[in-house]
Amino acid sequence: xxxxxxxxxxxxxxxxxxxxxxxxxxxxxxxxxxxxxxxxxxxxxxxxxxxxxxxxxxxxxxxxxxxxxxxxxxxxxxxxxxxxxxxxxxxxxxxxxxxxxxxxxxxxxxxxxxxxxxxxxxxxxxxxxxxxxxxxxxxxxxxxxxxxxxxxxxxxxxxxxxxxxxxxxxxxxxxxxxxxxxxxxxxxxxxxxxxxxxxxxxxxxxxxxxxxxxxxxxxxxxxxxxxxxxxxxxxxxxxxxxxxxxxxxxxxxxxxxxxxxxxxxxxxxxxxxxxxxxxxxxxxxxxxxxxxxxxxxxxxxxxxxxxxxxxxxxxxxxxxxxxxxxxxxxxxxxxxxxxxxxxxxxxxx
Ligand SMILES: NC(=O)c1ccc[n+]([C@@H]2O[C@H](COP(=O)([O-])OP(=O)(O)OC[C@H]3O[C@@H](n4cnc5c(N)ncnc54)[C@H](O)[C@@H]3O)[C@@H](O)[C@H]2O)c1
Numbered sequence: 001x002x003x004x005x006x007x008x009x010x011x012x013x014x015x016x017x018x019x020x021x022x023x024x025x026x027x028x029x030x031x032x033x034x035x036x037x038x039x040x041x042x043x044x045x046x047x048x049x050x051x052x053x054x055x056x057x058x059x060x061x062x063x064x065x066x067x068x069x070x071x072x073x074x075x076x077x078x079x080x081x082x083x084x085x086x087x088x089x090x091x092x093x094x095x096x097x098x099x100x101x102x103x104x105x106x107x108x109x110x111x112x113x114x115x116x117x118x119x120x121x122x123x124x125x126x127x128x129x130x131x132x133x134x135x136x137x138x139x140x141x142x143x144x145x146x147x148x149x150x151x152x153x154x155x156x157x158x159x160x161x162x163x164x165x166x167x168x169x170x171x172x173x174x175x176x177x178x179x180x181x182x183x184x185x186x187x188x189x190x191x192x193x194x195x196x197x198x199x200x201x202x203x204x205x206x207x208x209x210x211x212x213x214x215x216x217x218x219x220x221x222x223x224x225x226x227x228x229x230x231x232x233x234x235x236x237x238x239x240x241x242x243x244x245x246x247x248x249x250x251x252x253x254x255x256x257x258x259x260x261x262x263x264x265x266x267x268x269x270x271x272x273x274x275x276x277x278x279x280x281x282x283x284x285x286x287x288x289x290x291x292x293x294x295x296x297x298x299x300x301x302x303x304x305x306x307x308x309x310x311x312x313x314x315x316x317x318x319x320x321x322x323x324x325x326x327x328x329x330x331x332x333x334x335x336x337x338x339x340x341x342x343x344x345x346x347x348x349x
Contacts, residue, residue: 001030002302003067004037005095006054007086008077009045011166012101016262017075018052020291024299031299033071038063042082060093069094073302079172080106084113091121097302098125099295102182104315106174108323111316118312126301126308127315130294131183132190135286136256136267140247143254144191149273150250152192155230157184157245160238167205167215167236171346175202176218177322177329180234185318187245188222188230194317195222195230200325205237211338212345220325250274258288265289 004021006013018037025032039045039054040063049056057063074095078086080103090098104127105111118125131137144152159180173179177200189195203216217235224230243258251274259265267288272281301308338344 001033001071002097002299003033003035003072005040005063005067005072005074006037006077007040007074007090008079008082008101009039009041009048009054010077010079013039013041013075013077014048014052016291017077017099017295018054019262020295022053024292024296028296028299031296031303035067038067038072042078060089060095064093064095070096073097073099073299075099075101077101079170080104080178081172081174084110084117087114087117087123091117091123096121096123098123099298100125100127102128102315102318103178103322104319106178107326108320111319111323115316124302124308125312126298127312128291128294129183129186129311129315129318130290131187131258132311132314133294133297134258134267134290135288135293136245136258136269137187137190137290139269140187140245140254140256141191143247143249143271149252149254149271152228153248153250154228155188155192155245155247157188157230157232157234158242159184159232159234159244160240160242161236162238162241163236164205164207167212168207168210168345173215175214175326176205176216176234176236177202177220177325179236181218181220181232181322181325182318184232184234184245185220185222185321186314188224188232189314189317191247192224192228192230193226195224195321197221197321197324197328198223198229200329202326202329206342207237209338209342210345211342218325218329220322222321258290265292 036055039049039056046056199221201219202214205212205216216237220232222230241260245256247254253272255270257268270283273279
């Protein structure tokens with residue numbers, strides 16, 4: 001049975017990982033040690049941790065004294081800019097089973113260093129990519145593999161959400177590519193295979209007289225080696241929330257919506273078939289709690305000693321493509337200077 005150790009008690013650690021793990025501990029008690037999960041943050045969040053039923057520790061050394069690192073799964077829920085050094089220290093303290101929040105790294109250079117720590121420390125590391133475990137993704141993958149709507153022509157994603165407050169309050173994500181696109185790029189690669197960046201664009205977030213470079217919207221076009229093209233648009237300054245995916249096939253179309261938030265775990269899928277006898281539209285709404293499915297699977301696989309190498313390679317490829325996207329979008333953004341009366345907010349680098 002595995003003990004949990006959550007590092008980084010912000011939104012991901014306390015609002016996503018812990019509530020889901022808490023439910024899973026009740027549903028699948030055989031997977032989890034009875035002892036309360038350990039919790040560590042760079043800030044003093046002892047009271048937050050205790051109130052949530054976690055056991056706060058003040059260092060990795062203390063954590064190593066309270067739990068057997070070999071029997072512990074560490075959830076790294078720090079921002080992408082605060083990962084590498086932490087991972088080195090976790091490895092040095094003997095922790096080998098790691099669930100890493102997305103994106104795996106904010107750039108390709110850090111990615112290579114993370115991979116080096118993974119190899120040298122013999123770490124079993126899985127990156128949170130729960131859209132790959134989503135019931136909606138599985139159905140879309142099945143439509144593609146069976147070929148029942150003909151060959152896949154294109155994929156498009158819209159990832160819209162109002163993320164103004166969080167963007168103004170923290171600098172953990174260097175660009176809008178780092179926030180939502182790790183989910184969609186992974187799904188596009190899983191459905192249509194490897195790809196190259198065809199076009200990429202970033203815009204700034206503007207709130208009153210504040211300008212946050214590169215944190216407004218991100219657009220990415222990928223050309224898959226197998227032929228289809230993927231277009232992804234993410235707007236972090238949108239007034240509405242939407243997570244939409246559309247697959248265009250030679251003989252039909254599938255339009256899906258991933259659940260919009262943590263308060264309602266249902267996905268929607270509408271499939272339109274082409275002309276002729278078999279034409280028609282079918283619409284379905286179904287449960288899709290992808291993060292629970294993901295955590296449940298990875299704890300089972302940690303317990304069974306199964307390798308995460310294949311999904312780690314996919315997470316790597318996602319970071320490489322996003323890194324290329326950032327490099328090639330330099331000309332269209334981010335802004336380096338503000339307009340009259342505007343002030344540029346410093347972001348992570
Ligand atoms: N999978 C998802 O759907 C999803 C959703 C939200 C966030 N995330 C990802 O989770 C990561 C964290 O995002 P967040 O929104 O929770 O950020 P956050 O700013 O809300 O929280 C991060 C926490 O990490 C702590 N921290 C930073 N460096 C640390 C260190 N070296 N040791 C210990 N604690 C440290 C901070 O003090 C803070 O409490 C990001 O990579 C983000 O992209 C993923």
